[in-house]
Amino acid sequence: ILQSAGYIEYETDPDARARLKFLLGRDELYKLYETTPNEEAVISALLRNYSGLFSDYRYVEEALISQVSGLSQNEVYLILKSLSHRRILHFIPQRKTPFITYTQDRIDGCDVVIPASVYDQRKEQFIKHVNAIEAYATNNHVCRSRQLLRYFDETKSEDCGICDVCVDHQPNPNAEQEFKDAKQAILDLLADHKPHDIKETSELLLPRKAFKEALKYLCNEELVHIDGLLIYR
Structure with missing residues (x-):
């Protein structure tokens, strides 16, 4: 530059x-x-x-x-x-290391004056970066790979087929059975009718989509209740 x-x-x-x-x-x-x-x-x-x-x-x-x-x-x-x-x-032998010549006078750091417009421009760029990161983390509809390529102005791309977004949108012939298995696994965990830490559900090793759908169904049917970080029947 x-x-x-x-x-x-x-x-x-x-x-x-x-x-x-x-x-x-x-x-x-x-x-x-x-x-x-x-x-x-x-x-x-x-x-x-x-x-x-x-x-x-x-x-x-x-x-x-x-x-x-x-x-x-x-x-x-x-x-x-x-x-x-x-x-x-x-x-x-010949040394191939180049050296740099400054074509303009160098100014000491204490004497450098940066105009307000530069700060405004940097702030705007920073906000765009933060918004892009937030969008990448929350967008569950566009392929992660395409989101990254789009950030770098690569608009011609196809879904990768292996990221979490692509996997969630792929048809799953076992979805119904996975939903039933996830629902039963949650109920079995809470069969003692005692409050459990919500983190214990991660030990069930259930497919993420099936677990979310099963937990949502059980909560809507009031078969399971969530209070803060506790889950119980």
């Missing part, structure tokens, strides 16, 4: 380029006998395209060495690492 607004720029540190220096003298280098053809091609490309490599570190470009030697950049990199390990040269 800051980059698109023109507040910062990403740049590559010029000191991050690859550098190397030969540790062997020119005469010693020509006397090497244990180098492979690929290593010789890389050494030859270095000597032909860069000067001063025996006296100081010089910036080198692996892409250029690759082009001149006929090898891939990865092969050039591995060969330079190998030559460095054998103390023929010292190779410092």
Whole structure:
């Protein structure tokens, strides 16, 4: 966001380029006998395209060495690492970490003045977020997945078929039997005619929809009573 607004720029540190220096003298280098053809091609490309490599570190470009030697950049990199390990040269690989340059003056936090309109905008956004969360938790008619996608402006979607909303709306051929089983399980729990904590009903492990319908039916028929957190017959 800051980059698109023109507040910062990403740049590559010029000191991050690859550098190397030969540790062997020119005469010693020509006397090497244990180098492979690929290593010789890389050494030859270095000597032909860069000067001063025996006296100081010089910036080198692996892409250029690759082009001149006929090898891939990865092969050039591995060969330079190998030559460095054998103390023929010292190779410092390129660092790829970018750095940021601020294109505008930075203001201390104590001096920043935020206009009221920004607070109003943030408040409005916060209210929308809260309303969206509340709607997601209370909406039992629209697929949960579709609600989430709609929040992110993805309007073309289909029901997932596996969330609680989708499952509740799927036809259940066993619904009648589950309702009867749930009703009987509740009555059996309260058969002692003593008040029970409503949380005890969760131990019955009944299908959620069947349990809700059975409990509503029993309360409407005054077969079961609920008083606060207590349930009894």
